[in-house]
Amino acid sequence: MADPWAGEAERLAETLQQAGAGDNGIVSLKVADVTESGRVNLELGDGSLLLDVACPDSYRDRAAGDWVAVRLSSVPVVLWRLGDDPAESEGDRVQAAAEQAALDLQVVRAATYGTAGPSGSGWQAASAVYVRKIDGRLELYFQVADDSDPSPSTPDVPTPKPATISPSDAGTWRGGRPDEYASAPTQGDWTGRGNRRGAWFYGSKISDACAGKTVSKMTVAFSRKTGSGVNAKRPLHLYLHNHSSPPSGQLNLGDGPEDLLRLSVGAKGTASLPKSWVNALASGSAKGLAVYASGRTDYMAVTGGKITITFS
CATH class of the missing domain: 2.40.50.140 (Nucleic acid-binding proteins)
Incomplete structure (x- = not known):
């Protein structure tokens, strides 16, 4: 043998x-x-x-x-x-993580005082102390008779923490209906039975997370399944869609394709979404992401679909 x-x-x-x-x-x-x-x-x-x-x-x-x-x-x-010694960049990253952890654990965001009542909305008097909640943390103001020793200034309200949104569902469609034989969202056609299109669904979670905030970017993470297509790097052909949940009929594609990411078999990767897509998802005019390709060349099955939203 x-x-x-x-x-x-x-x-x-x-x-x-x-x-x-x-x-x-x-x-x-x-x-x-x-x-x-x-x-x-x-x-x-x-x-x-x-x-x-x-x-x-x-x-x-x-x-x-x-x-x-x-x-x-x-x-x-x-x-x-x-390559280069990563100590310097590692130190900066550790410092940033420590600062974020301190903010997350902090109960009192700011403590200030003055001879007059505090300005702004949301204050409640507690004897000579005022309190309000900003960005999920308490802010205190103390009314005093003498402020010859100046009060500390109030720090700026921090940027909202990034939000990570996981898909509530996912699937594949072929021939205008759900494809029960695909175990993960799939693009292309390996067997000659028709092109597949896959999608990830988020309901209203993306637009809800963005409500009242300024979005600076969105990234999405994918992993390419083993045993699907050729081993070499091939592009994911990404589209938007407007389905809150998996349709019983055809999955309709929106804007696209955008070839934002190329993956070899078994690989994972992260891509930044175009600004127009970010605006559409944040507003709710688009609901989720899809993949579609024609033929064998870019055939692959893909898992993941977790979206990270960064605010400014």
Whole structure:
């Protein structure tokens, strides 16, 4: 019986030779994508992919485009990431996270005082103390007889925290009706039985989260399922739709397509939505996202659909 791994072993040997690996079998390779499991797909010299390669815990913030040191063997493994020391950027990120955590846990947002009553709405007198709620936290004002020692100024109201909206439902349509054979939203046609279109549904959760706020951007996260289409990176053809929930008939597509993200098999990724789409989703004139493609070239099944909304 032929060895099923012979071809893979031969390809790894060729890669070692092309990359100039030493006796220890270590080469530098570029990350094509990060997979849903947190592993990586790597680009080989001939343009093919080395799929789902394990990484050490020390390799954090993995991203497509990273260069990594890899030991190629029967079970390839990433050893470390190549590049600049991340200490400075890591410090900034930790500081920002600490500041946000302090704001989240803070019960009193501001404490000020003066000889007159406080200005603005929402105040309640508690003896000589006034209190109101701003951005979910308390703000105190103390009325005093002498303010020769000036009061601290009131800090600005912080920007609302980002909101993350998960789909309430998802599905695939083919031939004008739901496709019960698709386990996840799917685009394209692999078998010749007709093009599929997939979608994610959010009800009114997106517009509700945006009500009364200024939206600066929206991003959406997807993962490409294994066993769907070719292994190489292919684009997701994204559309808007106006369905609050899955329709019993055809899924009607809105604005699109926008090819915002390319994923290899098993990979995950995040894309920023166009400003016009952000406005449509925030206002409720569009309700959700869909994918659609024609034929085998960009065929894939996709999971995820979680939208993160950032405010200003």
